[in-house]
Amino acid sequence: MSAAERAGQAPGRPGGLADRLGAAVRLRADGRPEEARELLVRLGAEHPEDAEVAYQTAWTHDVLGLEAEAVPHYRRALALPGLSEADRRGALLGLGSTYRVLDRAEEAVATLGDGVREFPDDAALRTFLAMALYSAGRPKEALELALTVVADTSADPGVTAYERAIRHYARDLDDLS
Template sequence: MNDETRNRLLAAAVALREGGRRQEARARLVELAAARPGDAEVAYQTAWAHDVLELEAAAVPHYERALALPGLTEEDRRGAFLGLGSTYRVLGRYEEAVATLRTGADEFPADGALRTFLAMALFNTGAHHESARLLLELVATTSEDPSVRAYRRAIQHYAQDLDAVV
């Protein structure tokens, strides 16, 4: 299959997903992924098509392939880390979720969604302090609430050691 055909088929499948025809989009993407196993973007879109249908276990190998292959845009790579990490978490694969989301958050430190999902996965592993620290830092650095902004420095300070007493 040439690149022009691939691009046309991929665009049509994404349009189907975005138009609410998710089953049809998934079927087309599964066919395209089988024809283009070395295509990171096709793998990512195929994973996404499974995820929106709540077929998380079937999404995992596509996400893993998308992240292992070269060729994802920065936006799609962030989305693949978030999708795979979140999917691992939903499946109860908490350690894999933490590892994936931590890698994504390290690669994209400004992405608050990755850090939020990492905090949830950390909570699931029992790492409650690190989970709370991440969330407090995120609140402190991103909140537009004037009352939170007034205490931003204090929140960031206390987030480092929630058990500290004077």
């Protein structure tokens, strides 16, 4: 099921909201993010308690390069009940990545770290955390995490042949033995 098809399907959602939210997601997916943003901002004003509306609004602001404007929408989406697990993961990743783009590296590390603690097997969250760690001036931790993600997720025969060594160096980059 696509994001547009999932949008608005939470139980108890007011009539018409599901259709309007789905339409906004389709507009963004169809390359019309400004129109999607206009609709989502209206929906957010009408339904400030709806976490999915807040998340889709944040995402659309990010698509438009309006990262600073996306932050309060991500924060609201994460604070409200009702996000699906997939959307919660996406909101944590989106907010953390947005903080990094805004040169707020410590907030990026905190947000993405929370995401990794909540969803420890999510390779995308761990990868974005590695980038945030690098931006926060912690390159050793960043590379250790990135190497672990590579070892955990790669099916490349060259990587899998050296998986044991990669994991060893991920634990101790300074060991040259």
